[in-house]
Amino acid sequence: MKTVAFIGTGNMGSALARAAAKSGAADRLLLANRTPEKARRLAEELGGEVCDNRIAAAEADVLFFGVKPQMLDAMLAGIRDTLAARTKRVVIVSMVAGKDLQTLETLLDGLPVVRVMPNIPVAAGCGVTLLTASERVTAEEKAYVRTLLAASGAVEELDEHLLDAATGVTGCGPAYAAMFVEALADGAVACGLPRKDALAYSARMLMGTAQMLLETGEHPGALKDRVCSPAGSTIQGVRTLERRGFRAAVMDAVIASWEKEF
Numbered sequence: 403m404k405t406v407a408f409i410g411t412g413n414m415g416s417a418l419a420r421a422a423a424k425s426g427a428a429d430r431l432l433l434a435n436r437t438p439e440k441a442r443r444l445a446e447e448l449g450g451e452v453c454d455n456r457i458a459a460a461e462a463d464v465l466f467f468g469v470k471p472q473m474l475d476a477m478l479a480g481i482r483d484t485l486a487a488r489t490k491r492v493v494i495v496s497m498v499a500g501k502d503l504q505t506l507e508t509l510l511d512g513l514p515v516v517r518v519m520p521n522i523p524v525a526a527g528c529g530v531t532l533l534t535a536s537e538r539v540t541a542e543e544k545a546y547v548r549t550l551l552a553a554s555g556a557v558e559e560l561d562e563h564l565l566d567a568a569t570g571v572t573g574c575g576p577a578y579a580a581m582f583v584e585a586l587a588d589g590a591v592a593c594g595l596p597r598k599d600a601l602a603y604s605a606r607m608l609m610g611t612a613q614m615l616l617e618t619g620e621h622p623g624a625l626k627d628r629v630c631s632p633a634g635s636t637i638q639g640v641r642t643l644e645r646r647g648f649r650a651a652v653m654d655a656v657i658a659s660w661e662k663e664f
């Protein structure tokens with residue numbers, strides 16, 4: 403019997419709680435939030451139970467932290483005694499940005515910690531969650547956490563030292579991708595396409611291209627070459643993007659996000 407609990411059921415906490423509920427791998431789902439009404443609505447939707455932070459900390463086998471980084475210390479102060487008094491093992495899963503494994507383990511007196519970094523599309527079941535775990539977490543526990551998150555999209559395990567670089571793509575990338583979709587649509591609107599259609603076509607094009615790249619494993623440069631017919635229209639668009647520094651701008655955006663992480 404596994405009890406899975408979430409402390410903090412905001413945007414990310416609720417998205418991952420939905421995935422956990424969908425996985426069918428949690429026998430009991432406990433939901434705690436500073437504003438209990440939010441947890442209550444989610445519990446009704448998912449068939450979970452509302453509780454306070456202490457109950458979540460006392461009863462969970464897997465305990466997710468979904469609070470903002472600046473709220474972590476205050477939240478932990480309220481459950482530290484409860485965690486210390488436990489006799490049964492608990493694995494902590496923190497989605498709190500910027501709190502590394504060592505910091506979390508120190509704050510939690512050596513409890514096993516998994517760090518996850520979801521992105522916005524997890525709410526639509528097609529996100530990417532980066533995962534890294536301390537050595538105290540067993541392979542079975544890691545596999546269980548992956549099972550809980552599977553319905554949110556891909557779960558990618560990586561070394562913690564690469565987490566910030568990967569977050570520059572998976573975490574920040576949706577903003578860049580959304581800007582790209584918006585800009586494509588603006589261009590099409592300028593050429594006469596209705597806004598609604600322009601946005602839908604742009605988003606579908608991006609999704610389809612990404613899906614194809616993932617399914618075929620083709621290099622993006624090779625796909626670009628295949629679309630560019632000699633003397634065609636696409637190569638003229640590519641020339642325009644190159645002249646405006648498109649690829650360098652995107653690379654700089656990822657590096658700027660990565661630098662901000664430190």
Ligand SMILES: NC(=O)c1ccc[n+]([C@@H]2O[C@H](COP(=O)([O-])OP(=O)(O)OC[C@H]3O[C@@H](n4cnc5c(N)ncnc54)[C@H](OP(=O)(O)O)[C@@H]3O)[C@@H](O)[C@H]2O)c1
Nearest residue numbers: 410411412413414435436437468469470471477497498499
């Ligand atoms: N948003 C993203 O794209 C993203 C991506 C990766 C990681 N993250 C991380 O995910 C975490 C949550 O982010 P979010 O965007 O989901 O924030 P959010 O929507 O503000 O959710 C935070 C939740 O924590 C609750 N809370 C605050 N203090 C609490 C306490 N002491 N006890 C119980 N609940 C408490 C808040 O309750 P109230 O209802 O009272 O406000 C709120 O529902 C953050 O640490 C963030 O770094 C976010």
